[in-house]
Amino acid sequence: MNAHLPKVAPSVTAQLVAALTPRLRKRLDAGVAKVAARPVAREGDLVRIALDDDTDLELHAPDGVVTSAEGIRCGCLLAPDCLHRAAVASAAPVADPTVPPTTAPPATDLQEPAPSTRPSPSPEAATPGQRTASAALHDAAAAVLEAGTDGAGAVLQAELLRAAHTARLAGLPRAAGRAVAVVTALRAARGGDPDYRLTDLTAALRDVLVLAHRLPDTTGPELAELRGSVRQPYSPDGSLRLYGVFAEPVLSATGYAGAVTWTADAAGRLYTVSDVAPGGAERATGAADRAVRLGDTALTHRELSRAGLAVSGATVSPTGRLGAGAGVRAVRASGVDWDAAPLDRLWAVPVPEQISRALRDDRDGREAREDRDLLFLDVTLVGTVREAAGECLVADCGGLRLRLAAAHDHPALAHRENLRLLASVPGARLRVVARLTPGPLPRATLLAVSHPTDPGRRVDLGLDRLRRADLPTVPLQQTQPSHQPSHEPSPQHPPPHNTPPHGPPPTIDDAPVHLLRRRVMQAVSGGRRVLAFPGNRAAEVARLRRYGLATAGELLAELHTTAADRARDPFGRLLPADTGRFVRAWLGAAVYTESLDRALCAAAWGADLTADPTSDLTADLSGPDEPAPRAAVR
Numbered sequence: 001m002n003a004h005l006p007k008v009a010p011s012v013t014a015q016l017v018a019a020l021t022p023r024l025r026k027r028l029d030a031g032v033a034k035v036a037a038r039p040v041a042r043e044g045d046l047v048r049i050a051l052d053d054d055t056d057l058e059l060h061a062p063d064g065v066v067t068s069a070e071g072i073r074c075g076c077l078l079a080p081d082c083l084h085r086a087a088v089a090s091a092a093p094v095a096d097p098t099v100p101p102t103t104a105p106p107a108t109d110l111q112e113p114a115p116s117t118r119p120s121p122s123p124e125a126a127t128p129g130q131r132t133a134s135a136a137l138h139d140a141a142a143a144v145l146e147a148g149t150d151g152a153g154a155v156l157q158a159e160l161l162r163a164a165h166t167a168r169l170a171g172l173p174r175a176a177g178r179a180v181a182v183v184t185a186l187r188a189a190r191g192g193d194p195d196y197r198l199t200d201l202t203a204a205l206r207d208v209l210v211l212a213h214r215l216p217d218t219t220g221p222e223l224a225e226l227r228g229s230v231r232q233p234y235s236p237d238g239s240l241r242l243y244g245v246f247a248e249p250v251l252s253a254t255g256y257a258g259a260v261t262w263t264a265d266a267a268g269r270l271y272t273v274s275d276v277a278p279g280g281a282e283r284a285t286g287a288a289d290r291a292v293r294l295g296d297t298a299l300t301h302r303e304l305s306r307a308g309l310a311v312s313g314a315t316v317s318p319t320g321r322l323g324a325g326a327g328v329r330a331v332r333a334s335g336v337d338w339d340a341a342p343l344d345r346l347w348a349v350p351v352p353e354q355i356s357r358a359l360r361d362d363r364d365g366r367e368a369r370e371d372r373d374l375l376f377l378d379v380t381l382v383g384t385v386r387e388a389a390g391e392c393l394v395a396d397c398g399g400l401r402l403r404l405a406a407a408h409d410h411p412a413l414a415h416r417e418n419l420r421l422l423a424s425v426p427g428a429r430l431r432v433v434a435r436l437t438p439g440p441l442p443r444a445t446l447l448a449v450s451h452p453t454d455p456g457r458r459v460d461l462g463l464d465r466l467r468r469a470d471l472p473t474v475p476l477q478q479t480q481p482s483h484q485p486s487h488e489p490s491p492q493h494p495p496p497h498n499t500p501p502h503g504p505p506p507t508i509d510d511a512p513v514h515l516l517r518r519r520v521m522q523a524v525s526g527g528r529r530v531l532a533f534p535g536n537r538a539a540e541v542a543r544l545r546r547y548g549l550a551t552a553g554e555l556l557a558e559l560h561t562t563a564a565d566r567a568r569d570p571f572g573r574l575l576p577a578d579t580g581r582f583v584r585a586w587l588g589a590a591v592y593t594e595s596l597d598r599a600l601c602a603a604a605w606g607a608d609l610t611a612d613p614t615s616d617l618t619a620d621l622s623g624p625d626e627p628a629p630r631a632a633v634r
Helices: 010-018 022-026 028-036 083-091 128-151 154-169 173-190 199-219 220-227 283-289 346-348 353-362 415-422 514-526 528-532 539-548 552-565 579-605 614-622
Strands: 040-045 046-051 056-060 072-074 235-251 256-265 270-279 308-316 327-333 374-387 391-399 399-404 429-436 442-450 458-460
Touching: 010 040, 010 083, 010 173, 022 353, 022 391, 028 083, 028 220, 028 256, 040 056, 040 353, 056 083, 056 235, 056 415, 072 083, 128 154, 128 173, 128 199, 154 173, 173 220, 199 235, 199 514, 199 579, 220 539, 235 270, 235 283, 235 442, 256 353, 270 283, 308 391, 353 374, 353 429, 353 514, 353 579, 374 399, 374 442, 391 415, 399 415, 399 579, 415 442, 514 528, 514 552, 539 552, 552 579
Parallel strands: 399 442
Antiparallel strands: 040 046, 046 056, 056 072, 235 256, 235 308, 256 270, 308 327, 374 391, 374 429, 391 399, 429 442, 442 458
16 A cells, blocks of 8 residues: 555445456556556646656546546556556555545446435334345455455455445445455555554454344344444534543554544543544644644644633534534633542542443444543553563552553654653652553553653653653662563462463463464465364364363364365365355354453453353354354353
């Protein structure tokens, strides 16, 4: 994916790839690599790529988005039926399908007038068009899973984009958005993007298949949740007195950057004011000193994070974003410290309750609030621990040991440097804002902290840079040696290592969940054929059962069986694999693993979750003649 190219609507890429001859489709991936390597020149809304000395490729992108196939023109002799137009569309970032373009594109076989985005008062059942769109999404996503990252080239990506466009037209914006996320992650993986994460691709692919599986048979309010909404509705919220909490830079792998400032009202409810647009690291660092887009206030994001606002005529989205409509009025007001009312109530919520809220909101069908995974913690720094991604802090939080990692590794942002300085003051007691990282160990990413020497001040770790002068001059008492965090037994954390052969029975912290998770992710990376290779499958299944994870063992065995199962015709020739059965087995394993990870995360933090609705889906995916999954944690 070339970030210098303008975004291209999914329907445009799908249309151009579909128009290619079979011979040109085979050459598409090579064409994408060639076009992506050529220099890009921008003149207003026109982007020009020099294919050679005499041939140019032009993209007309009003508002930064190519919305029609006619917006891509090529000067070669084979145009408009050439490979270059489809190649550049496949190399460009994908436009968000849930945001209608400013200028509607002309109607074609893939571009129809979008239906009204206003939800019906009480949806009864999925329409025939939505069922057809769900089936198309399922088939396209299944083909991606079958091929794996290496095999999911531009042609399979275009098929998934076509399905995403069909889903948007059918009124399924949530599924369309997740399908585009799959394509974006695939392009990042195939292009060697350092921001690519296999976990993100796995999650997006799982979401598409789950939505495609559930939508056809869902009715009532649950169907409305699964469909999602094209635009976030902003509803009136009267007058608000807000207090700045912190600000963070935004730098996404999809080409967006800016800043988000978090505020809270007197009841402790969080609201966000954002300034995010296409851009890179310079925009992420510069947006903090731009005035917030709310009323007539001249406050910058950096200033608002420490001050306050009085807002009248406020409008708020379901996720907690403040609207900036013409009727909104806002003036500067005084802020308060973190340890003063009303902000101190954010830290008064028990940690297990914060974890339960984060995990519970993350799995329901509604649009989750943006603050769902924020944690407000009082910690004492213990030391550091080295991980593959770098060092992270180890802190004590009410007797619970947790790891605090940098929220972003980009050198233009201050996260990593600030973390390094904080690591030099073990024993420091800090009030922090962090974002939960779900996993079997207590873990979060640091966003903001109270000042190490002046608790009345705060440090936004992505925007402010700590100096040596900000650190205590007298060494603080170390509760544990640096780089050697202890693993003392605790109710939340039994000792995970060095257990004697005949000692205590294995605990859930030792549970080899990674055996199933690894196979789920291997399928996404390498495709079905990777799981079809012979290996020590029986030992892995037996180990899962030995730790009380019988359902995980059954799912792993089914995943390997469906991957390797290839029947032969009467002449001994291999028949096509049963992709549907393999996808069903993979989806059951993926949903189960995510549910189990959530349960282990809750147990690690000492939180309690109610019954997980995804267990019904896992049982459904197991098939009618197979036992329903048993409890993940015993």
